Amino acid sequence: MGKLTIPQEELMNSGHIGCLGCGGTLAMRYLLKALGKRTMITIPACCIAIMSGIYPRNFLKVPLLDVAFETTAASASGIRAALDAKGIDDVYVVGFGGDGGTADIGIQALSGTAERGDNIIYVMYDNEAYMNTGIQRSGATPFGAWTTTTPVGTTGDFKKRPKKNMVEIMVAHDIPYAATASVAYPEDFVKKVMKAKDMDGTKFFHVFSPCPTGWRYSPEMTIQIGVLAFQTTVFPMYEVENGVYRVTKKPAKRKPVADYLKLQGRFKHLDDETIKIIQKNVDRNWEMLLAKAEFTKKFAE
Amino acid sequence: MPMDVMTGNSAQAYGAKLARAEVVAAYPITPQTTVVEKLADLVASGEMKAQFIKVESEHSAMAACIAASATGARAYTATAAHGLALMHEMLIWAAGSRLPIVMGNINRAMAPPWSVWADYQDSIAERDTGWMQFYCQSSQEVLDTVIQAYKVAENHDVLIPAMVMEDAFYLSHTFEPVDVPPQKDVDDFLPPYDPPVKLDVDNPVGLCALVPPDHYMEFRFKIAKAMEDSRKVIQEVDEEWEKKFGRSHGGLVERYRMEDADAAIIAAGTMSSTARVAIDNMRDKGKKVGLARLRVFRPFPYEEIRQIAKEVDSIGVLDRSYTFGHGGAFYTETAGALYQAPERPHVKNYVIGIGGRDIPPKDIEGILEKVLTKEDGGEVEWFGLRTSGSREVN
Structure with a gap:
């Protein structure tokens, strides 16, 4: 791929009502830069649905359909079918949901869309909890995290199960393209969208979108948190094209996960033993990812 | 054709x-x-x-x-x-x-x-x-x-x-x-x-x-x-x-043999076809009965129902469902529409055919007889229960 220029055109107006330092809004902004204005987008109940503006305001310069929480993918399929019926074939159709709306309540509809191979782009902007309703745990909340429904308390009741791996779930649907991305690395994200947008079938992006409000850090640190998630490989950058894994960006030297955890209030209750468990899991996941990339290389077309 | x-x-x-x-x-x-x-x-x-x-x-x-x-x-x-x-x-x-x-x-x-x-x-x-x-x-x-x-x-x-x-x-x-x-x-x-x-x-x-x-x-x-x-x-x-x-389906309410009727039943769906047979049989015996078929339930045809209330003395409403709490929905909506009507005939609810139970013409004839006599004894009757025939619920 040649030198990348991120398009200058803004398809998201300023003046949204998101929190200071919101990662999710950056995900939307970069996505639309990569896709251009011949794009239709559907959004379920989530932070973006609110911050896009209360009636009659709207922060997008592309057609937007707000839909019910669990219907993002089915709605995108419906838009695509209508465009197909009308013979319109030069419009990108996007489902843009949060982690709860995607990995939990919306997973059935998403699985249906991916299994049918409907020609849409699905973006999960992941802030690792139900942030719009006030920081309740989701299937994408990481092991160890405090949320308002895993409140730690006096019994150590933090999230005890790992984050649901949505990219793996989507890869299992035999879709042409699934990838992670981060708002801390817009070039990587935009490049991936541009690479995949014209592929036929369902394309899936898991976009790491730090949330100062829910993760309990100061708003100016959103990008720093994203960088650390990458450098510690808590959230690695990779893509899976037709089942072939490729790590798109490797840290020069992996940093300890404690560097990432200690900046966030949601992990402040963790003792050294628990942090060791998290480090072990992150190490294992990273090695497995590298092994998958190595193993699947020979299947590249 | x-x-x-x-x-x-x-x-x-x-x-x-x-x-x-x-x-x-x-x-x-x-x-x-x-x-x-x-x-x-x-x-x-x-x-x-x-x-x-x-x-x-x-x-x-x-x-x-x-x-x-x-x-x-x-x-x-x-x-x-x-x-x-x-x-x-x-x-x-x-x-x-x-x-x-x-x-x-x-x-x-x-x-x-x-x-x-x-x-x-x-x-x-x-x-x-x-x-x-x-x-x-x-x-x-x-x-x-x-x-x-x-x-x-x-x-x-x-x-x-x-x-x-x-x-x-x-x-x-x-x-x-x-x-x-x-x-x-x-x-x-x-x-x-x-x-x-x-x-x-x-x-x-x-x-x-x-x-x-x-x-x-x-x-x-x-x-x-x-x-x-x-x-x-x-x-x-x-x-x-x-x-x-060349064919109409009656708009919101389809009327059958309502001319000079003393009593009418309100029903919907396929039981209306059965009701027409029952009404023909009753008419053959000189009994002035008719049918108002609810073709449309939403919007509720309250004006048409009030018109029927002007024409008959007694109405039986047949419901193939029950809104646990008080009567079938066709009945409660009919009764609700009639409260504002200048003429309010006798009205009673018959819950019938629940879960696909067959509704033969004789059942509807039986109901029509009851409607003609303005039978008292409760507003709602579950018609044709196996255990002991019909039962009033309120």
């Missing part, structure tokens, strides 16, 4: 085809399955030009129809019972979005206990979702009503979705002669869907955003008004249909 012979479910599918539905999204459920199969055949053979999304649930079926309709396509789906209940959230969404989706619903009893037979609890439970509800009595009416329903729903004074009901098995799987009108005539009757607003990259809009209390109430009032205005449109569309195709 050459006639085809087809089931109510085939009539649904041919109705959607003749209406040139552009997007179909559906999920199979007994007894709707043959609608989906017929549509799949029609699309696969190229006879029907539509995108058919074979979704993973009824919830997604309605979600996809909503999105397709919002993008300007004519959308169709069909379901029954639990499928309809699963759609509940999206039914409200469709009406709130003011999208003229048409859906077949094959009226089936709700579980538990499991039942696949005719019963109206499924659609009655969706009464308040903002959908028009048509209850059909024949395959011909099913086919005609699917097409009519699009014309009504797409009228810019209406723009709310419509359900076209058939009784499970009594209609869904029973073969009847049906006149299938030529495509050209249907095209003349039903022009392409022309939405006042839609998703369009050349004219981007945001639809269905959060609306605070200073606007929400007006959005709801507009749906209420659209539902009110639909009465006139339903009547006009049925009249236009009659002019063009």
